[in-house]
Amino acid sequence: MQIDKFTPKSDMMMLLGFAAAVLLMPLWLQPFGAAYPDLMQRFAIFGLFAIGFNILFGQTGYLSFGHAAFIGVGSYTTVWIFKLFTLNILPAMVAGVVMSGIFALIIGFICLRRTGIYFSILTLALAQMSYNLAYSVLTPITMGETGLQVEASDPRAWDAPLAEGAVPRTNLFGIEMTDFGGLAGFYICAAILIVGFYIALRITRSPFGSMLRGLKTNQNRMSYTGLNTRPYALAAFVISGMYAGLAGSLMAAMDPLAGAERMQWTASGEVVLMTILGGVGTLIGPFLGAVAIKYFENIFSAIDGAVLTSALDFLPDFLVSGIVPVLSLFVGKGWHLTLGLIFMLVVIFLPGGIMEGYRRIKARFSKQGEE
Amino acid sequence: MDAILLQILNGLDKGGAYALIALGLTLIFGTLGVVNFAHGALFMLGAFVAVSVREVLTISTKVKDESVTFFEAFKEIPYLELWLGDTGRAIIDWSVPISILIAIPIMLLIGLVMERGLIRHFYRRPHADQILVTFGLAIVVQEIIKAIYGANPIPQPAPEMFEGTANVGALFGLGDNIVYPKWRLVYLGFAAVVIASVFAFLQFTTFGMVVRAGMADRQTVQLLGINITKRFSIVFGLAAVVAGLAGLMYTPILSPNYHMGMDFLVLSFVVVVVGGMGSLPGAVAAGFLLGILQSFASMNEVKQIIPGIDQVIIYLVAMIVLLVRPRGLMGRKGVMED
Numbered sequence: 001m002q003i004d005k006f007t008p009k010s011d012m013m014m015l016l017g018f019a020a021a022v023l024l025m026p027l028w029l030q031p032f033g034a035a036y037p038d039l040m041q042r043f044a045i046f047g048l049f050a051i052g053f054n055i056l057f058g059q060t061g062y063l064s065f066g067h068a069a070f071i072g073v074g075s076y077t078t079v080w081i082f083k084l085f086t087l088n089i090l091p092a093m094v095a096g097v098v099m100s101g102i103f104a105l106i107i108g109f110i111c112l113r114r115t116g117i118y119f120s121i122l123t124l125a126l127a128q129m130s131y132n133l134a135y136s137v138l139t140p141i142t143m144g145e146t147g148l149q150v151e152a153s154d155p156r157a158w159d160a161p162l163a164e165g166a167v168p169r170t171n172l173f174g175i176e177m178t179d180f181g182g183l184a185g186f187y188i189c190a191a192i193l194i195v196g197f198y199i200a201l202r203i204t205r206s207p208f209g210s211m212l213r214g215l216k217t218n219q220n221r222m223s224y225t226g227l228n229t230r231p232y233a234l235a236a237f238v239i240s241g242m243y244a245g246l247a248g249s250l251m252a253a254m255d256p257l258a259g260a261e262r263m264q265w266t267a268s269g270e271v272v273l274m275t276i277l278g279g280v281g282t283l284i285g286p287f288l289g290a291v292a293i294k295y296f297e298n299i300f301s302a303i304d305g306a307v308l309t310s311a312l313d314f315l316p317d318f319l320v321s322g323i324v325p326v327l328s329l330f331v332g333k334g335w336h337l338t339l340g341l342i343f344m345l346v347v348i349f350l351p352g353g354i355m356e357g358y359r360r361i362k363a364r365f366s367k368q369g370e371e
Numbered sequence: 372m373d374a375i376l377l378q379i380l381n382g383l384d385k386g387g388a389y390a391l392i393a394l395g396l397t398l399i400f401g402t403l404g405v406v407n408f409a410h411g412a413l414f415m416l417g418a419f420v421a422v423s424v425r426e427v428l429t430i431s432t433k434v435k436d437e438s439v440t441f442f443e444a445f446k447e448i449p450y451l452e453l454w455l456g457d458t459g460r461a462i463i464d465w466s467v468p469i470s471i472l473i474a475i476p477i478m479l480l481i482g483l484v485m486e487r488g489l490i491r492h493f494y495r496r497p498h499a500d501q502i503l504v505t506f507g508l509a510i511v512v513q514e515i516i517k518a519i520y521g522a523n524p525i526p527q528p529a530p531e532m533f534e535g536t537a538n539v540g541a542l543f544g545l546g547d548n549i550v551y552p553k554w555r556l557v558y559l560g561f562a563a564v565v566i567a568s569v570f571a572f573l574q575f576t577t578f579g580m581v582v583r584a585g586m587a588d589r590q591t592v593q594l595l596g597i598n599i600t601k602r603f604s605i606v607f608g609l610a611a612v613v614a615g616l617a618g619l620m621y622t623p624i625l626s627p628n629y630h631m632g633m634d635f636l637v638l639s640f641v642v643v644v645v646g647g648m649g650s651l652p653g654a655v656a657a658g659f660l661l662g663i664l665q666s667f668a669s670m671n672e673v674k675q676i677i678p679g680i681d682q683v684i685i686y687l688v689a690m691i692v693l694l695v696r697p698r699g700l701m702g703r704k705g706v707m708e709d
Contacts, residue, residue: 063499113694117406117498121640122693128637129686137679265637269506276503329518337518340510347504348492 011201018284019194026183032295037182039298043291044189045250048196050274050286052243055200057272058281059209060236061216063120065268066107066127070241072134072263073100074248076141079148079258082170086158087150089170089177089188089253093246100245101238108237112230115219127268134260147259170253177254185254192250193287196243201283203239212236244271273343279355288354293339300338303331377549378666384555384624386662387562388414391617392639393646393654394569395610401586401649402603405490406498408505410614411636412512416481417474417615418627419516422525424470428463465530467622474619475612482611486604509633517629524626529554533623554623561620565613566655572609573651582606586649641689647702657700661685 021028022044029035049071056062074096081092111122134142142148150168169176177185203209211232214222222229252258261267270293278289315323330338350357392414399407431447451459462469489508493501528534533553573579585592585599592599618631625631638661646657667673669681692699 061499063502110690110694114697117502118644118693118697120499120502121644122690124637125641125686125689129683132682133679136682265633269510272503272506329515334514334518336510337514340507340514343507343510344489344504347500347507348489351496351500 006205011205014283015194015198015201018197018287022190022194023187025190026186034295034298037186039294040186041182041189041250041254042294044186044193045247045254046271046274046290046294047287048189048193048250049244049247049271050278050290051193051196051200051283052240052247053271054240054275054280054282054286055203055212055243056236056240057275058286059204059212059216060233062112062115062233062237063272064111064123064237064240065120065265065272066123066125066130067240067244067271068263068265068267069107069127069130070100070104070244071248071251071267072130072258072260073103074245075252075258075262076134076148077245078249078252079150079256080141082150082156082168082252082256083148083154084157086156087168087170088158089172092170093249093253096249096252097242097246100248101242104238104241104245105234108234108241112233112237124265124268127263128265131260131263131265134263142258142260144260147257150256168256170256189250189254192246196246197283197287204283208232208235270339273339273346275353276351277342277346277353279353280351282353282355285353285355292354296338297335300331300335301333303328373549374670377551378670379663380549380551380555382663382666383659384558384562384662385665386659387559388617388621388635388658389639389642389662390655390658391562391565392614392635393642393658394566394651395614396639396643397646397649397651397654398569398606398610398613400643401651402582402606403486403490403494405493405501406505407490408502408636409485409509409512410505410610410639411632411634412509413478413481413611413614413632414618414635415516415627415629415632416512417478417618418622418631419520420474420477420615421467421470421527421619421622422520422627424473425463425466425527428466428469464528467527467529467619470619471616474615478612478615479608481615482608483604485611486607490607491604509636513629513632520627520629522629524628526626527622529557529623533557552624558620558624562617565616569609569613570651578602578605638685641685643699645689645692645699647699650699650701653699653701661688664688 025040025043026035029040034040049067053064053067056064056067077099078089078092078096081095085091107123107126111119111126114122135144150170152168154168169178171177172184172188175184177188179185211222215229215233219229248258248262251262271290274289274293275286276289277292278287279285328334330341346353352359392410395413396407396410399405399410428451429449431449432453433445434448434453436444436446449459449463451462453459455462485508489504490501493504535553536550537553537556538550573583581592581597581599582602585597585603589599618627639658642657642661643654645661646653646655664684665681668684673680
């Protein structure tokens, strides 16, 4: 296994580069047509989700198929704080993270009794159970299929009551998320993302982080040295659950509603894909994967038959009529087909994801340079 | 008493589907050591073979409707009915059972192609990679089916003979309170036959004996000069056929839709885990057991005591089994214990 060389200085450079790239997103995403706040918020939120997921999967090797449940817990808690106490997002997000942390502690305590595929199936089962419960028995809390929404008439203990018919907007000490054309919301997400990235960086470089990687490499040997490995795995599980809860909280803060569909297992699968596509176990990779997937989701979903036909205008007609139906399988509503294909191709040919691809290309060029 | 018997019957047909899928999953895991997340997709493909067969059989033409005399009216009549009369009508009526004949070679082919084309390359990769690639495959298959057949369920009627309900209670002399849809009885019988033939195949044929030997000790079998890999890929095809037939026969009970595979897969995995990874009798027993438990949990009396229990009972059982007896009810000692 190749070990990356790193120093405190290179880490600092990476962090600064990451922060600059994130903060300047509204500028450099302009040419890609992705510089609008809603999409950039999603980049940041799912980036955070994937970075947190990577702390579990990338460092310890435990493949969880149920992380979307924490997104749900975070979202629901946040919206309930909005409904009952205040529209300020800070206490709401703190509550969301704490609740998902507690939830992760319980789930992790059960699931981490097993490893390998058993762990994956257990997390999948528990997440699916939460999803089913959110749709059925917990309807008084989750509002089932309608989803939980913030109303003007909610009794907010800490806020002055809103006027009848006013739209309840979430804010951070008076700055509303939709201010500055939505950029306020994006920069709050970005700031949290950078802090989250910094924490992940510190965890990776800490003795605790090497303990986690030890779990991945050979858990038995760790046990033989007289170490109780479970608390470490549990800590990693809770931390990544809290990241997911924070991501769910942010979703609810940007758009104050929560629905059970965020907890479905496809959502759990998506974050696995983001992490793999970017590069498991790398720091930047999961974020890159999240951005790539959300970007292409946005682009591909918007394309339909008419767009394709006009784009292929330069081809002869008989070709266009042949190609368009085939291509339109993969775009628009067929985006998931593309997603599944990418998933398979990445796992088959590039298990290390974008970061490994980058490393391979770099290695090839540097070799040529030496010759 | 009647209510209890009825719930057991209700659980058995769903349990039959679980058992069939879990049987295939276990076969694949026991022979090839691969965790196949695309097995639900095979179940769904089987169901859609039935849909396609029915579509082909009912290709229709417009014929002048003679019963309407005062204006020109047309009605659609399938070609089969035009050419063969009542026989044609009977063939269409029996489309679901007939499609079994077509489904067997198709599913076998799909299974073999899948194993040779994709799964084969993943034997030496970690379980996580196997899960991920088959998961991706499941998404792809599901989306292709969605693109072809649309997102809405397509109802498939059972043959007229098996429509309606049968008075099961009278059969056992238990009064007239236990009535049960006939097709579900057919499904139950079908599941039993398929399970029995899989076991007989493994137990009483030379091929099955070699496969069992390979499951127990792959290396020794190979050292004896037997091409076990080839046989294992046939086993994969067999598992695909079992899953496909399970889905096909289930179509009159549940109208096929593109996400039925995944719905059943998650539950079937739980079934496999409860039964014991790698144990064929365990998979079958756990399938029926969980099916029955689920149907008991959906009784109103039970739901009043513990609300929502019907949604979570299977997962609860799985968690308890995994924590108390991690190798499952009938799992071999030491298989995936940690």
